[in-house]
Amino acid sequence: xxxxxxxxxxxxxxxxxxxxxxxxxxxxxxxxxxxxxxxxxxxxxxxxxxxxxxxxxxxxxxxxxxxxxxxxxxxxxxxxxxxxxxxxxxxxxxxxxxxxxxxxxxxxxxxxxxxxxxxxxxxxxxxxxxxxxxxxxxxxxxxxxxxxxxxxxxxxxxxxxxxxxxxxxxxxxxxxxxxxxxxxxxxxxxxxxxxxxxxxxxxxxxxxxxxxxxxxxxxxxxxxxxxxxxxxxxxxxxxxxxxxxxxxxxxxxxxxxxxxxxxxxxxxxxxxxxxxxxxxxxxxxxxxxxxxxxxxxxxxxxxxxxxxxxxxxxxxxxxxxxxxxxxxxxxxxxxxxxxxxxxxxxxxxxxxxxxxxxxxxxxxxxxxxxxxxxxxxxxxxxxxxxxxxxxxxxxxxxxxxxxxxxxxxxxxxxxxxxxxxxxxxxxxxxxxxxxxxxxxxxxxxxxxxxxxxxxxxxxxxxxxxxxxxxxxxxxxxxxxxxxxxxxxxxxxxxxxxxxxxxxxxxxxxxxxxxxxxxxxxxxxxxxxxxxxxxxxxxxxxxxxxxxxxxxxxxxxxxxxxxxxxxxxxxxxxxxxxxxxxxxxxxxxxxxxxxxxxxxxxxxxxxxxxxxxxxxxxxxxxxxxxxxxxxxxxxxxxxxxxxxxxxxxxxxxxxxxxxxxxxxxxxxxxxxxxxxxxxxxxxxxxxxxxxxxxxxxxxxxxxxxxxxxxxxxxxxxxxxxxxxxxxxxxxxxxxxxxxxxxxxxxx
Numbered sequence: 001x002x003x004x005x006x007x008x009x010x011x012x013x014x015x016x017x018x019x020x021x022x023x024x025x026x027x028x029x030x031x032x033x034x035x036x037x038x039x040x041x042x043x044x045x046x047x048x049x050x051x052x053x054x055x056x057x058x059x060x061x062x063x064x065x066x067x068x069x070x071x072x073x074x075x076x077x078x079x080x081x082x083x084x085x086x087x088x089x090x091x092x093x094x095x096x097x098x099x100x101x102x103x104x105x106x107x108x109x110x111x112x113x114x115x116x117x118x119x120x121x122x123x124x125x126x127x128x129x130x131x132x133x134x135x136x137x138x139x140x141x142x143x144x145x146x147x148x149x150x151x152x153x154x155x156x157x158x159x160x161x162x163x164x165x166x167x168x169x170x171x172x173x174x175x176x177x178x179x180x181x182x183x184x185x186x187x188x189x190x191x192x193x194x195x196x197x198x199x200x201x202x203x204x205x206x207x208x209x210x211x212x213x214x215x216x217x218x219x220x221x222x223x224x225x226x227x228x229x230x231x232x233x234x235x236x237x238x239x240x241x242x243x244x245x246x247x248x249x250x251x252x253x254x255x256x257x258x259x260x261x262x263x264x265x266x267x268x269x270x271x272x273x274x275x276x277x278x279x280x281x282x283x284x285x286x287x288x289x290x291x292x293x294x295x296x297x298x299x300x301x302x303x304x305x306x307x308x309x310x311x312x313x314x315x316x317x318x319x320x321x322x323x324x325x326x327x328x329x330x331x332x333x334x335x336x337x338x339x340x341x342x343x344x345x346x347x348x349x350x351x352x353x354x355x356x357x358x359x360x361x362x363x364x365x366x367x368x369x370x371x372x373x374x375x376x377x378x379x380x381x382x383x384x385x386x387x388x389x390x391x392x393x394x395x396x397x398x399x400x401x402x403x404x405x406x407x408x409x410x411x412x413x414x415x416x417x418x419x420x421x422x423x424x425x426x427x428x429x430x431x432x433x434x435x436x437x438x439x440x441x442x443x444x445x446x447x448x449x450x451x452x453x454x455x456x457x458x459x460x461x462x463x464x465x466x467x468x469x470x471x472x473x474x475x476x477x478x479x480x481x482x483x484x485x486x487x488x489x490x491x492x493x494x495x496x497x498x499x500x501x502x503x504x505x506x507x508x509x510x511x512x513x514x515x516x517x518x519x520x521x522x523x524x525x526x527x528x529x530x531x532x533x534x535x536x537x538x539x540x541x542x543x544x545x546x547x548x549x550x551x552x553x554x555x556x557x558x559x560x561x562x563x564x565x566x567x568x569x570x571x572x573x574x575x576x577x578x579x580x581x582x583x584x585x586x587x588x589x590x591x592x593x594x595x596x597x598x599x600x601x602x603x604x605x606x607x608x609x610x611x612x613x614x615x616x617x618x619x620x621x622x623x624x625x626x627x628x629x630x631x632x633x634x635x636x637x638x639x640x641x642x643x644x645x646x647x648x649x650x651x652x653x654x655x656x657x658x659x660x661x662x663x664x665x666x667x668x669x670x671x672x673x674x675x676x677x678x679x680x681x682x683x684x685x686x687x688x689x690x691x692x693x694x695x696x697x698x699x700x701x702x703x704x705x706x707x708x709x710x711x712x713x714x715x716x717x718x719x720x721x722x723x724x725x726x727x728x729x730x731x732x733x734x735x736x737x738x739x740x741x742x743x744x745x746x
Contacts, residue, residue, distance in 0.1 A: 212226060439476040
């Protein structure tokens, strides 16, 4: 089993079985055996004489060879008491107070079990509409989204995985303009991704520069007319501003609705790739395409025989998951088993292309994408036919669009899902995304740097005698190979990262995979910070023209700009700072654009506290904290860290701050033995002191790191991981951390 150090770290932190003290009591091999054994037992439901030992060994080898991995809840929970194995769910939200809060309760149970939820709020009447039962007026979908958001915030403090939500509103809903702007502030409705549900009628109105009607969801009557092109431009402008909302094409989701007799598909899971009926769930898994290659005469090519066997085993695995899964709600179990949808996807696509010497942004790559995905879907459907012969069809088969064809065990076979954490475990690129960055520099506790290099690039450079630590640091600083003179041109052509790929090729690649994918494709179209609103609009229109089912974009650096008119915000901030200076005589220096630092995990009485301390050339300037999955006091810790940060940048002595924090005692910590700290504030003080000592040692040795230029750092200093402080990546419709495995969508 070839599992890298970073993968082992992620597995130990997030996946392995732990005791009541949070200590690991399971090995990596033990985890894979646990999962394989639990999933194989489903065979007994159909054949009492089934050789489940052989099946378990097949599943174990497939996972430990890193050929296929199931979604995170399956790795975490299979064979455990919780036993909830699904990644994504869709819940209905009805237009009554009872139905709304029932959905909130159900979502809380799903989040507690480790799943994410998608909602359509399109059934709710618009803000200001009359409520006959009370004589009052409705507050509208966005208002209730905030309630859902607060409920998620409360639940995620004690759950094993953070709850994530997708909120969708139809383009013809009366509150659509408010919805488009509801995440204008990046700090608002933070536990939701949002997408506008767009219809073909609306897109035709956009193309023809026509008006369209807003429809009251209660009466189904037109209540207003709007200019389609103006509304579309507003969506595009908002996405340009900070990446939200995305868009999904509702009519296309329902065009491929396998069982239309069960109603319309209204929503997807939190990353946009799994359209589901209300109360459906889907079990996902991904094939590592890099490990589907074979080398002949020094040239890599796809081993379709191996890929075929892996697809068959993966479909068998995922159908078994449906059997052994412990569902959070009875309605979800019943609905899921009616269609038995599975979502087999891929990861390592960019690495596979690089091994084969094919540029991601090329027609050859786009053509190969269609060929590979067609093979996977066709092979998966054939295996589903074989399973149907042994186990029977999915119960709604006679009502499905397949009723006149060969019997099928599963209503859908393929989905391209995000694989942020899974691809860390597999040591490959994520999903069907290009590589985000080929080289990372990781700061460790003693101030030294670890260089992490994409294995495909490392192999290629070593083969040519070009590899060196100095060159890797140069690539990491630049963020790309394209401007590095030491890299040969033929390698630059192949080793392109996310920001080297034009937005149009991002969409072309998504469309190529979508053509042969049953469900949908999760992907992010990356834009440079300099991209215009018109550039984003061009991509949205291309996604529509190429028959994608949705599109998500992210413009580099846009999350750092709080509103579109950044100049006015800066003026307001300057006024506020000046007023503070007048009132108190103290003016904190601004946070630098680039900092260095470290993150340390401190055990506290109620779990783990991750303390990040950052510094620049003037000294320590910033502290922030994040509680681990076991809980803690996140708001108090964050408040302490913020006050420490502002005090440091206001010139308060570090020693004075340490004197105030050290020794504060918390009952939940001091009643445990072996703790290195007495409370969260004491933990913060200890990490700050460690950085103080480290900086003093560096000064004595003349080793203080020079500051990077702001223009160099702009591409890197995007969004920090709340758990480890590393820079996060926007990809596959989600935000994830390659350092520790944190994902916003899980």
